Amino acid sequence: xxxxxxxxxxxxxxxxxxxxxxxxxxxxxxxxxxxxxxxxxxxxxxxxxxxxxxxxxxxxxxxxxxxxxxxxxxxxxxxxxxxxxxxxxxxxxxxxxxxxxxxxxxxxxxxxxxxxxxxxxxxxxxxxxxxxxxxxxxxxxxxxxxxx
Numbered sequence: 001x002x003x004x005x006x007x008x009x010x011x012x013x014x015x016x017x018x019x020x021x022x023x024x025x026x027x028x029x030x031x032x033x034x035x036x037x038x039x040x041x042x043x044x045x046x047x048x049x050x051x052x053x054x055x056x057x058x059x060x061x062x063x064x065x066x067x068x069x070x071x072x073x074x075x076x077x078x079x080x081x082x083x084x085x086x087x088x089x090x091x092x093x094x095x096x097x098x099x100x101x102x103x104x105x106x107x108x109x110x111x112x113x114x115x116x117x118x119x120x121x122x123x124x125x126x127x128x129x130x131x132x133x134x135x136x137x138x139x140x141x142x143x144x145x146x147x148x
Contacts, residue, residue, distance in 0.1 A: 002032070004044070005088055010077070014055045015042030015095040017073050017138030018065060023116040024135055025105065026125055027062055030112045033080055033089045038125035040095065040134065043110060055096045061109045066102035073097050073138045076130065095134050097141050 004011060017040060018025040027041045041062040045054040052069045059067045073095045080089040107114045117125065119139060122132060 005032075006086065007090055010090045010092045012045045012051075013042055013078075013091045013093045014045055014051055014058060015040045015093055015134075016055050016059045016067060016069070016098040017095055017135060017142075018059060018063065018067055018098040018100060019138060019142045020100050020116060023118050024122075024138065025063055025065070025100075026115055026117050026127075027107070027111040028113040030110050033078075034128075038127055039131050041111070041114070042093070042095070044091075051094055052096070055098065059098060060103065062107075062111050063114050064103045064106040064108055065100045067098035068101050070097040070099065071141065073141055074134050078130075095138070097138050 016025075025041060026038050028038050029035050041059055043054075043058040043062065045051060049057070055069050056067060059065055075092070075094050078089065078091045078093055079087060082088040105114055105116060119136075122135065127135070
């Protein structure tokens with residue numbers, strides 16, 4: 001069992017809405033939670049690491065991209081219960097708007113596929129409603145701010 005399963009307290013995670021040329025980066029998760037499902041890239045923050053540094057590291061590890069990290073898109077809980085209604089996973093997730101500044105898009109350590117996707121193609125990836133909401137918010141925000 002992973003130390004992320006049945007935690008004593010919520011685990012802080014970060015994600016990136018990487019937008020490039022009107023497309024967003026999606027990854028297919030290799031491990032639980034959500035193994036085999038398409039989502040935004042991200043992972044947990046390491047001890048002593050800032051949220052922004054965690055986003056940059058996770059984007060590099062999962063997508064091969066170096067990113068400029070912009071503003072927060074959304075903060076939310078992901079709580080998943082087991083069949084007995086015990087908390088199997090509890091993450092507090094902070095998703096940031098990101099822009100690629102280097103690297104090459106490729107599936108990294110915790111993913112088995114990575115791709116750039118147009119907004120009109122999102123429905124074919126069976127994303128969670130929350131992921132879709134965050135992506136659409138990221139697109140809206142990307143037109144209003146400049147990610148340094």
